[in-house]
Amino acid sequence: MAELFPKDTVFTVSNLTSLIRDLLEGTFSNITLEGEISNYRPNASGHLYFTLKDEGAQISAVMFRGRAMSLDFVPKDGMKVKCTGSISVYAPRGNYQIIINKMEIAGAGNILQILEERKRRLAAEGLFNSENKKPIPRFSKRIGIVTSPTGAALRDILQITKRRNPGVDVVILPALVQGDGAAITIANMIKTANDFNMCEVLIVGRGGGSLEDLLPFSEEVVVRAIASSKIPVVSAVGHEIDWALSDYAADMRAPTPSAAAELVVPKQSDILEGLAAYRQEFYHQISSKVERLKLMVKSFDVANMEIRFRSIEQPLLNRLENARTALIEGINQKVRDTKSMVEQSVRILEQASPQTILNRGYSMVRTQEGKVVRRGTDVLPGAKIEITPASGKIFATVD
Template identity: 35%
Template sequence: MSERDDRILTPSQLNTLARDLLEGAFPLVWVEGELGNVTRPASGHLYFTLKDARAQVRCAMFRPKSQWLKFQPREGLRVLARGRLTLYEARGDYQMVLDHLEEAGEGALRRAFEQLKARLAAEGLFASERKRPLPAHVRRLAVITSPTGAAVRDVLSVLGRRFPLLEVDLLPTLVQGDSAAAQIVSLLRRADASGRYDAILLTRGGGSLEDLWAFNDETLARAIAAATVPVVSAVGHETDFTLADFAADLRAPTPSAAAELLVPERRDLAVRLRHLRQRLVQLQAQRLAQAMQRLDRAALQLNAHSPQARLQLLRQRQHEAGRRLLAQWRRTLELRRQRVQHAGTGLRMQAPASRLAALRLRLQSLRPHAAMARALQREQLRLRALARSLETVSPLATVARGYAILTRRTDGALVRSSAQVQTGELLDARLAEGALELKVEKREG
């Protein structure tokens, strides 16, 4: 019992299995048949049956796809449909969910289109790696189209409104019929070889697959891929696709959209130019300020290293050194003068005349008597003898005879020998009357 229970499925589970099998086995199919039971409710979806003499299949085309149909589906119309097989689980019926529907008269062209598209794609003709980017600014544009169609009016109107400075050359050609493809190829190659244009636009208005067939030509597709100038294709309406669209460097959904893609809006360009001008002014001001700063620094460095500045600095240093030397010399001279005055005071105090004057004052303060007088006389005689002896050994006496007393200026030491001084050293010479400042130029002995 348990083994049989494992195999029991609910209707929902069975339908799910059936749906998965259908969708996995038939990923995408083309079916040609006659329309029947056509209904289109308020939702916008399209429901009908495709039938032949012996069978029929239910079909559904939901609104996002059905609203772009180029014809009105009606009973008995023969069509070519493309879609996926699935299961409508609510009724347990299988059906097709379509993504494309066209009248059966276009079926052969559609199959030829798909086969050629697959072959060229396998060769890499439609690969994104080989597509050339449009230039940032198109200056000259070649427009290959019919001179009387609505497409050329739309293109020229949009280009004139958005960017009147663009140079546009209209290269008139047939866009429909047996000779149209050859004319388009010829004009494309001539425009590409001229070197005059920055971009080439192929365009025409909408139409049936047969009307657009000139743009599905294999030679045209290869000429577009081989062009050195970027090619823009805008053929038909947004839902129309041609081999020229796949081979072109850029596909536009409509001719007007192609014109908008090729040139900027002049108002947007004016705004951008104003922003760029402001940015340029700001950058110029910044660069000028930076240049002025560099100039100021260079001027300061130049002034700091100029000969005149260095000479002025040396003069200031020399002046300062001279001022300090003069102050030091004056301090040394004053010190020497004080020492000489002190030595003179001490020497005068030890002179015989000074001592004799002091003794006289002392004698006058005493009351002399005969013994004292004789003693005083003896003392006077002895003092005179001592004075004579003192004068004999006194340096002042020696100086008075034409000699001088030499002392070193730096320490006041008495100079008795030439070995005590160096060449260039400063000396002071004490004379009988006055003093001299001397500098040793040469030393002997």
């Protein structure tokens, strides 16, 4: 430095700061820094301001909104992170900071913490609800596998599928299963399978690995792709003790990729045995129905039909004969009753007839004008009257 700047050189603050900025920004343009978050201050505009520190030092850090939107976790004080970015000098204050382009959790403990936080957040959205789970088809003709095309998981699935049922078609949707970009390729393959309706069930997974290796299957983009899949999804990540967030979003979780193949690929021998049992049961039911139909048809032969017809006809004939007899008897009784009533009416009329009364010795007296005389005062002396006995007429003068 002595050779570059003579001892009597006098710098302005701006000149010195500019030299320092050129030196730092030109030297540390893309570095990876690991430290603990402190004094975390998210800005209303979306920028993140905080301090990265370790046991011996600290540095100011900023992550602008465009980069911060890509984070799949919420930074907190005390969280250990690994950041990639560039050193920048802020001349007005004379301090330097790191502008972060990428940030991720550092250490397994923090990974578990962020996964738990993500799990709670996605569960609150309903992505893991049991009522959204779709049933896995019992007899799938075509299955899709989203995994590494070179991994042992794919070989195991293909071997088990061929052994259990060679008639099942397999569609391989190759994807990265660890490292940068893995989550995006997994989600894209799930979407592709749905867009083109490529299979009846999807197996999404990989073989065993470290916690970091399995992280792509816990990324939010993969969880959302599984939850929105119209094709039923079986999650098969790692070994039985391994868990990923894809297990919660999937319609079924398999402990291993091999177990997933066992679940979705029906065993051909089991299918044939089931078909044989159904065929036997079907034959038995048909035979029973045929025997019942034979008995029914037998009851309709000529002899049986005549007997059945007679058994139906005879009661009706008896009822008809009884009705005819009752009708004739009723008519006769009605005639007798009517005749008796008529005779009685004739007798009553005859007894009330004026002629009958006259025959008893009575007579009817009328005036000359024809008025019936009922009292002596009805006529005057000298009046002409007409007396009608039972037979003939008598004319007289009242004295």
